[in-house]
Amino acid sequence: MEIEFVRYEMTARLGDPRRDFALTDFPLEIRVCPLHGRRTRFTPVRIKGANLHEDDWPDVEAAVRESRVGCPFCPEAHERALSTLDESRFGARLLRRGQSVLFPNLAPYGPYSAVAILGDEHYTEVGAFDPARYLDAFLLSRDYLRRVNEIDETVRYAAITQNHLPASGGTIVHPHLQVQADAYPPGFVAELARAQADAFARYGRTFWPLLVETERARGERFVAEHRGWCWLTMWAPQGYHEVWGVYDAPGALDSFTDATAEAMIDGLLHVQRWYRARRRNSFNLAVYFFGDAAHTSLTCRIVARGNWAAFARSDRSFFEIVLGEQVMDQWPEDWARELRSYFGR
Numbered sequence: 001m002e003i004e005f006v007r008y009e010m011t012a013r014l015g016d017p018r019r020d021f022a023l024t025d026f027p028l029e030i031r032v033c034p035l036h037g038r039r040t041r042f043t044p045v046r047i048k049g050a051n052l053h054e055d056d057w058p059d060v061e062a063a064v065r066e067s068r069v070g071c072p073f074c075p076e077a078h079e080r081a082l083s084t085l086d087e088s089r090f091g092a093r094l095l096r097r098g099q100s101v102l103f104p105n106l107a108p109y110g111p112y113s114a115v116a117i118l119g120d121e122h123y124t125e126v127g128a129f130d131p132a133r134y135l136d137a138f139l140l141s142r143d144y145l146r147r148v149n150e151i152d153e154t155v156r157y158a159a160i161t162q163n164h165l166p167a168s169g170g171t172i173v174h175p176h177l178q179v180q181a182d183a184y185p186p187g188f189v190a191e192l193a194r195a196q197a198d199a200f201a202r203y204g205r206t207f208w209p210l211l212v213e214t215e216r217a218r219g220e221r222f223v224a225e226h227r228g229w230c231w232l233t234m235w236a237p238q239g240y241h242e243v244w245g246v247y248d249a250p251g252a253l254d255s256f257t258d259a260t261a262e263a264m265i266d267g268l269l270h271v272q273r274w275y276r277a278r279r280r281n282s283f284n285l286a287v288y289f290f291g292d293a294a295h296t297s298l299t300c301r302i303v304a305r306g307n308w309a310a311f312a313r314s315d316r317s318f319f320e321i322v323l324g325e326q327v328m329d330q331w332p333e334d335w336a337r338e339l340r341s342y343f344g345r
C-alpha cells in the first residue's frame with residue numbers, strides 16, 4: 001500500500017509587463033498533506049525586491065552585543081534572574097545537566113512550561129551548536145518531562161521545542177529550548193494525534209513508516225537515513241525548508257533514549273548547516289510526544305524562518321495568517337535534492 005498524494009492544478013493568465021504584456025499562463029498547484037489534510041499552495045516565484053536583502057547573510061553582530069547586556073540566560077545572571085521550580089515536586093529549584101539549566105518559563109503556556117538553556121555561550125550561529133551541550137539540554141528536558149508524568153497523570157501530550165533567534169518568535173537571543181506538557185494539546189499536536197489515529201484506520205498501518213517507505217521508493221522528498229532517523233521534506237510543507245525526522249518507534253517519551261536523542265541532534269545539525277548555506281539564520285523545531293503512543297511514531301520537525309536582521313520580510317503573510325494556508329514558491333523536491341549532499345548522499 002502507498003500513501004496517496006493529492007494535488008489540484010490551476011492556471012492564472014495575465015499580461016506580463018516583463019514580457020511586453022504578452023498573455024502568459026502561470027501554473028499553480030495546491031497540494032493536500034496526506035497526514036493532516038492541510039493544504040499548501042505553490043505559486044510562481046514571488047517578486048524579489050533588491051531592497052529586501054533576502055539572500056544576504058545578515059550581520060547581527062551589533063544586535064547580539066546589545067542583547068548580551070542583562071541577558072538572564074548568561075551564567076552570571078542565573079541565580080537572580082531565573083524563575084524557580086517547586087522544590088517539593090522537582091527536588092531542586094533549578095535542574096542541571098552539564099552546562100544546561102532547566103527552570104519554569106516565566107511566561108508559561110501551561111502548568112509545566114519550562115525552559116532549558118543550551119549552555120553558557122550567549123550566541124550560536126545556526127548549525128554551530130555544540131552537539132554535547134545540545135544533547136544535555138534535550139536530555140534534561142526529557143528527564144523533566146518524565147518527572148512531570150510521575151507527578152501528574154492528567155498530562156497526555158508533551159513537546160520539546162526551540163525558537164532560534166527573534167525572527168522565530170523568540171524573545172531571547174541566548175540559545176534555549178522550551179518544554180511543554182499538557183492535558184490539553186496545542187492545536188497542531190491535537191491534529192497530529194488525531195491524524196495518526198485516522199491514518200491507522202485508513203491504511204491499517206502506522207502512518208510514518210508507511211510514508212518513509214513510500215517516499216524512499218519515490219525518491220523525490222526522501223533525504224537520508226542517518227543513524228536510525230529518516231529525514232525527509234514534505235509533500236505539502238507547512239513552512240519554508242520544513243524537514244521532518246522520523247524514528248521507527250512509538251512517539252513516546254520512552255522512545256527518546258540517550259542514543260536516539262544524540263542521533264536526532266546529529267541529523268538536525270546537518271539540516272541546520274543546509275539552512276546556513278541557504279542564508280537562513282533562524283528556525284523553529286519540535287519533538288512531539290504522545291501519552292497514548294499507539295499508532296504514532298517518534299518525530300521531530302524543523303522549519304526555517306525569515307532572517308533575524310534590522311529589517312527582514314517575515315515568511316508569514318496574510319495567506320498563512322488570516323487565510324490559514326501555507327503558500328510556497330519553492331519545491332520540497334528541490335530541497336531534498338540539495339539537502340542530501342549535507343548527509344553525504
Ligand SMILES: [Zn+2]
Binds near residue numbers: 072
Ligand atoms: Zn546570554
